[in-house]
Amino acid sequence: MTKSDMTSDMAPARPKLFIEHLSVVFNDDIPAAIGDVSLQIAEGEFVAIVGPSGCGKSTLLKVVAGLQAARSGTVEVARAPGGRDPKIGFMFQRDTLLPWATVTSNISVGCELSGVPKDKHAERIASLISLVRLQGYENHYPSALSGGMRQRVSLARLLAFEPDLYLMDEPFGALDYQTKIVMGRELLRIWEASRRSIVFVTHDIEEAVALADRVIVMGARPGRIVASHDVMFERPRDPRSLRGDPRFGSLVQTIWSELAIDD
Numbered sequence: 149m150t151k152s153d154m155t156s157d158m159a160p161a162r163p164k165l166f167i168e169h170l171s172v173v174f175n176d177d178i179p180a181a182i183g184d185v186s187l188q189i190a191e192g193e194f195v196a197i198v199g200p201s202g203c204g205k206s207t208l209l210k211v212v213a214g215l216q217a218a219r220s221g222t223v224e225v226a227r228a229p230g231g232r233d234p235k236i237g238f239m240f241q242r243d244t245l246l247p248w249a250t251v252t253s254n255i256s257v258g259c260e261l262s263g264v265p266k267d268k269h270a271e272r273i274a275s276l277i278s279l280v281r282l283q284g285y286e287n288h289y290p291s292a293l294s295g296g297m298r299q300r301v302s303l304a305r306l307l308a309f310e311p312d313l314y315l316m317d318e319p320f321g322a323l324d325y326q327t328k329i330v331m332g333r334e335l336l337r338i339w340e341a342s343r344r345s346i347v348f349v350t351h352d353i354e355e356a357v358a359l360a361d362r363v364i365v366m367g368a369r370p371g372r373i374v375a376s377h378d379v380m381f382e383r384p385r386d387p388r389s390l391r392g393d394p395r396f397g398s399l400v401q402t403i404w405s406e407l408a409i410d411d
């Protein structure tokens with residue numbers, strides 16, 4: 149038996165996230181928030197979701213995180229290596245920082261939950277603060293930060309948790325263009341080193357194409373998947389230089405037109 153025969157005999161790798169025939173209904177008098185969505189995300193895959201406001205993107209992430217009940221369907225997150233429960237990290241659309249805690253203390257919550265030994269926390273927090281460019285703000289409270297700065301603290305807290313599955317709901321929505329590009333590049337760098345699965349919701353089609361392996365396009369009323377595109381660019385990527393590639397512009401245009409059809 150050749151090696152390739154052996155490989156083909158092996159069971160296919162389990163997806164990290166398995167969603168089948170999912171539906172979520174908030175009110176029976178209006179179309180389902182999510183109607184019959186099926187989606188599989190592979191171990192280490194970076195998937196972006198785009199779609200009009202109200203099409204169920206946040207609801208989908210909340211169901212995966214166990215924060216929202218489904219009407220019907222299946223949602224499974226594969227176990228982590230060694231058989232432990234998977235750590236699901238959620239970066240919410242609205243920031244959920246603790247208002248009474250400083251930047252350092254907010255990030256330390258992620259460390260506490262991560263299982264990283266306590267004597268490593270201070271070093272880890274310092275490196276994350278530098279990663280999200282918040283040096284000098286360590287002792288500030290969220291109320292003294294801009295929306296974009298709060299979002300960067302949320303990102304640092306998420307990274308401190310070291311999730312097996314990242315659920316990111318418009319994580320860079322409050323950032324200026326330049327910081328968004330820098331944060332996207334940093335996220336890719338971290339992801340390329342650790343290869344955890346990411347579901348990344350965004351309204352920015354260019355950001356989706358620049359970062360993801362696959363872009364899922366959702367439509368509304370009921371919330372559903374209308375298209376899925378594999379992104380052809382090789383890794384590692386520099387999101388900024390990709391934007392000059394004609395294939396980049398062409399995929400962005402295609403996704404634009406799919407979103408327009410649903411208007």
Ligand SMILES: Nc1ncnc2c1ncn2[C@@H]1O[C@H](COP(=O)(O)OP(=O)(O)OP(=O)(O)O)[C@@H](O)[C@H]1O
Pocket residue numbers: 174181199200201202203204205206207208241
């Ligand atoms: N807790 C809730 N109770 C009732 N309806 C809800 C609730 N949460 C969401 N919905 C409804 O479900 C639909 C999908 O909402 P969701 O927040 O998932 O949209 P979204 O795609 O994330 O939109 P946006 O891009 O604006 O963030 C909307 O019609 C919304 O009104």
Ligand SMILES: [Mg+2]
Pocket residue numbers: 205206207241317
């Ligand atoms: Mg949302």
